[in-house]
Amino acid sequence: MIFDRKIADAGLERGVSRLTPQRIEETLRQVLEGETGAKLKVYAETCMRCGLCSEACHYYMSHDKDPSYSPAGKVHMTLGEILRKDCKVSPEFVYQMAQIAYTECNLCRRCVHYCPIGIDTGYIMSTVRRMCHKLGVIPQYLQDTANSHSVTMNQMWLKDDEWMDTLQWQEDEARDEMPDLRIPLDKEGAEIYYSVIAPEPKFRTQLIYQAAYIMNTAGVDFTMPTEPGWDNSDMCMYSGDFEMMGRLKKRHFESALDLKVKKIVMGECGHAFRSVYDQGNRWDGWDMYPIEVVHSVEFFWDLINSGKIKIREKFKEPITIHDPCNIIRGRGLMEQSRKLAHALCENVVEMHPNLEHNYCCTAGGGVINCGPPFKNVRMKGNRVKAEQLKATGVKTILAPCHNCHGGLEDIVHYYELGMDIKFFGDLIYELMEKPEVE
Structure with a gap:
């Protein structure tokens, strides 16, 4: 060759x-x-x-x-x-x-x-x-991201005060809709420690807003940390810098353990989840993680299945489900993702192949983080995904992973598919019964 x-x-x-x-x-x-x-x-x-x-x-x-x-x-x-x-x-x-x-x-x-x-x-x-x-x-862009992790303990070069300001800003925004809403910071003994990846405060703050609204409506006892360790993402796992990967995961777990919480619930990200439950924990010497870790797909399904969140109406347009590698092939959350999707949507159209055999978004594995020099490699390398998406005939994709959103957005644009992409949190917030404001 x-x-x-x-x-x-x-x-x-x-x-x-x-x-x-x-x-x-x-x-x-x-x-x-x-x-x-x-x-x-x-x-x-x-x-x-x-x-x-x-x-x-x-x-x-x-x-x-x-x-x-x-x-x-x-x-x-x-x-x-x-x-x-x-x-x-x-x-x-x-x-x-x-x-x-x-x-x-x-x-x-x-x-x-x-x-x-x-x-x-x-x-x-x-x-x-x-x-x-x-x-x-x-690759330069991937190493720059790993450098950000090593300097700031998050991948977006966010300063500690910028992170806290973002949380308080989203709390203020959400209180216009729910006056009693709170995003508790550094609360000891909370049931849930909610962690996100750094692109959320940088680019997708609405996801923090939505998660806070959902948890306040459901009466969840949760907290979010302010100290370094709040970012659960891990590009060092993909650059091959396993020493830094170990530092990141150790700090993430220590942050939760210091607050004496019962479990970590991670936002809708695939690679960060794998980093916490299967890679970083093992590099740190733990056979299993030292505190229970749950992906938001599992968490959201539990809230709906238990009746803590009620759905006002279902999403009516046809929608298809993308299966993120690290939570489906890597963790086996096929059943929960389908139950959640059908609880939210009237017409779920499966891709073929699907579940553990679904094609990758071609953004994962740190490939999207290798930056502009290799964007055409990604796009040409996933023509088959574009064909798979187009064959569903739908205009909306449900994808519970940040990198999948980035990769799918690029594919949709490159191949002119005219499709929209949503997180589970987007749909739950849009479709749930909301408390009346007095």
């Missing part, structure tokens, strides 16, 4: 310019010998190159079945080459493998469901990203 699609990126170019053959070999060997084990060895030795994973990949399907975009092809061109050459590879090869691992694989793990022996290509690509991080070869 010949790699003939190199894209210029300042971070990759700068990183590669600093490499020497000795540093490359020592770093790759250290990751292979010090950070991997039997799992990677089994995957490397048992892949049969059968090709059954190929049609699972949206990049492969969207590039007219070019084998270099297949999961097995991408492994062959990255880790496979490292193993064949016993870690003696060139700086130019490192650039190639970084571009493949960061921008041509969403770590969506759809391919795992098609592999007859269960090889996890997402794990392999994460390992390749880890190698790239330790070599200092990371």
